Amino acid sequence: MEVSPVEQLFAVFDGTAAILQEELQCTYLEALAETGENIFQNTILQEELSEITVKRLEKSYNLVAEKNFLSEEYRKAFQLAILKGMKEHVQPNHQMTPDTVGMLVGYLVNKFVEASSFRLLDPAVGTGNLLTTVINYQDNRQVEAIGIDIDDLLVKLAYVNANLQSHPVQLFNQDSLEPLFVDPVDAVVCDLPVGFYPNDDRAAAFDIRAESGHTYAHHLFIEQSTRYLKPGGYLFLIIPNGLFESEQAANLHAFVKENLNIQSLIQLPFNLVKNEADAKSILILQKKGENINPPKEALLVNLPDLSNGAAVDRILQKINAWFAENK
The missing domain is CATH 1.10.150.470 (DNA polymerase; domain 1)
Incomplete structure (x- = not known):
């Protein structure tokens, strides 16, 4: 064989x-x-x-x-x-983004970001798998990529991963919620690390901070990503399905309403996770700015089992029809 x-x-x-x-x-x-x-x-x-x-x-x-x-x-x-x-070498919050999800994010970045060359940031880059998957799906476009992670071993693996694929990726080993030495980018991709952020002093610098106790790190990552995004730039976030339903969701709602336009929410199939409580979606947001208009209606999709080719094709047709209508 x-x-x-x-x-x-x-x-x-x-x-x-x-x-x-x-x-x-x-x-x-x-x-x-x-x-x-x-x-x-x-x-x-x-x-x-x-x-x-x-x-x-x-x-x-x-x-x-x-x-x-x-x-x-x-x-x-x-x-x-x-x-x-x-x-x-089990590490919490370091589960790798499934390939099918990475490819879908790559497809969506290709559809939304129209420039022939653009800057792309992953503030929770891990081993670089999501970031390099997205780059590989960009149809010969030039991507200037940046990845950040607090774990030095994961950054080293991301560095080797990018080198083997001949991708020029700038990597920083630091807490992604501290100030970043990064010029504004056109797009952010991130599989949001879910959990509480332990540094309350640093969290106090964010609009989304909790009124008391620790703030959710995944909320702070959304605000931090928005800070380093150009007006009109896009966030492609892999989020827990209950993101907007937590006890800290009110501040997140207010931040999104003031700074971002919701473009799309794509619910991923439940069979991608062991427990339904861990189910995720892809949330696509666009940073507000001059002459940046929200879509007529957001693209809302429940993805079928990705092994069902005919059902996936129907969803892709729906996505293409939405683009024809809204872009």
């Missing part, structure tokens, strides 16, 4: 990460970042390895060097290896 390019790449990532994990006495994810950097640099950067280990690694790396893999093949294979590593 023929082995797919993604399977070939995964075998190299996985096998060489396991070798480095043992030799360097580190976690699988740390070893994966090391091996990804070796592949990108086309050399073995770890000086403390034995000669036998170096030869084993070179044999695997040569398999990659001999072939021209596509960006999407690198992304999918690296994603599979990261998912394997996350099973042993």
Whole structure:
């Protein structure tokens, strides 16, 4: 049976990460970042390895060097290896965005953002999977991308991920809710980290802050993203379905009403999550500005099971009809 390019790449990532994990006495994810950097640099950067280990690694790396893999093949294979590593290195709020959702966000960015080149920010970039999926779906347009995350290991994985796919991504390792050294962007994509933000002093600088106690981080991410968005720019947010129903929702409602136009709410299929309570949607907002008008009506969609091709096609036709009417 023929082995797919993604399977070939995964075998190299996985096998060489396991070798480095043992030799360097580190976690699988740390070893994966090391091996990804070796592949990108086309050399073995770890000086403390034995000669036998170096030869084993070179044999695997040569398999990659001999072939021209596509960006999407690198992304999918690296994603599979990261998912394997996350099973042993569990971190809350670091579940990876499912591929089908990332592709849908990429499709929507392609539809809404019309410029031939644009600036794109992911303020909770994680391993870079959502950001690079979106870039890969931009029809040869030039994307200047920025990613931010507080976790240094995830930023290192995002850095390797972007390099392997030949995407120029600027990465910052910092708390995304602190002031950012980022010029305004045309679009933001974000799988919102859900939970409370522990830094009440910093939260006090936001309009959406809670009256008492900790503020929801996912609310603050919406305001922070809006601050760094150009007038007329778009937010593509993966949100919990109960976003506007929490006890802190009143301030969020007021902020959205004053600063943003709701373009679309696309409810994702329940079968993408284990518990219905964890179900999510894609919320698309546009920052208000001069000559920026809200749509005649927002695009509201309940996505069917994504394996149902005919039903998905009908939804895509509905989306295209909405664009013809509103854009």
